[in-house]
Amino acid sequence: MTQLEDDRKRVERRITSACQQAGRERDEVQVLAVSKTRGTAEIRALHALGQRRFGENYVQEFVGKHDALTDLDPPVEWHFIGALQTNKTRPVAERAAWVHGIDRLKIAERLSRQRPEAMAPLQVCLQVDLSGEPGKGGVQPPEAGRLAASVARLPNLALRGLMAIPAPAQGLAEQRRPLARLRELRDALNAQGLELDTLSMGMSDDLEAAILEGSTLVRIGTALFGPRRPKARQ
Numbered sequence: 001m002t003q004l005e006d007d008r009k010r011v012e013r014r015i016t017s018a019c020q021q022a023g024r025e026r027d028e029v030q031v032l033a034v035s036k037t038r039g040t041a042e043i044r045a046l047h048a049l050g051q052r053r054f055g056e057n058y059v060q061e062f063v064g065k066h067d068a069l070t071d072l073d074p075p076v077e078w079h080f081i082g083a084l085q086t087n088k089t090r091p092v093a094e095r096a097a098w099v100h101g102i103d104r105l106k107i108a109e110r111l112s113r114q115r116p117e118a119m120a121p122l123q124v125c126l127q128v129d130l131s132g133e134p135g136k137g138g139v140q141p142p143e144a145g146r147l148a149a150s151v152a153r154l155p156n157l158a159l160r161g162l163m164a165i166p167a168p169a170q171g172l173a174e175q176r177r178p179l180a181r182l183r184e185l186r187d188a189l190n191a192q193g194l195e196l197d198t199l200s201m202g203m204s205d206d207l208e209a210a211i212l213e214g215s216t217l218v219r220i221g222t223a224l225f226g227p228r229r230p231k232a233r234q
């Protein structure tokens with residue numbers, strides 16, 4: 001068995017066991033393979049094992065890999081999970097299936113305007129800042145309702161849910177606390193009439209805590225591909 005197969009099996013076992021513990025079905029949780037810094041050969045190898053969803057967080061790197069992998073069948077479902085600047089939205093609007101980091105209306109408006117008519121609506125999540133220190137990226141929780149209502153009205157986007165990157169924490173109970181707040185925020189927005197079915201939360205170190213708190217999509221890099229090599233792009 002290759003290292004990649006081995007790591008994928010190990011992640012799968014962790015997810016299955018967390019789902020059991022949470023009393024959830026395994027198919028309620030999707031795996032996004034975070035392939036930032038990994039070459040296209042590694043993405044092809046993981047795709048050959050059945051992985052379909054891949055996530056990238058730098059525009060240029062995303063574009064390069066996306067365009068080099070258009071031959072894959074079935075096609076990759078690409079998720080953009082990084083911060084977006086207004087002058088970099090177009091290549092993402094033209095290529096991604098999902099964008100997880102929406103935290104300003106201006107970015108969402110540009111993505112909607114630039115989404116090609118021939119493509120399905122761009123599926124988006126609002127990124128929420130759970131750190132309580134503004135400036136880290138993400139909308140502040142009290143502002144999330146207003147932003148969500150505005151984004152939900154944009155024609156070429158489909159608002160699907162919330163995403164967060166909590167500060168690293170030790171131990172299950174500590175990890176669960178901010179993730180529970182994201183779930184509660186999603187429930188509160190749905191009670192106000194939105195229809196958010198996605199909680200994009202959980203990474204290599206906290207996927208169990210995230211699944212226990214209702215995550216529907218875990219974003220896994222290191223646990224699938226091994227430790228990241230700095231700047232080893234393509």
Ligand SMILES: *Cc1c(COP(=O)(O)O)cnc(C)c1O
Nearest residue numbers: 034057081203204219220221222
């Ligand atoms: C890198 C990254 C991940 C994956 O992190 P790991 O700890 O390597 O699993 C998840 N989400 C985002 C937004 C990332 O940038």
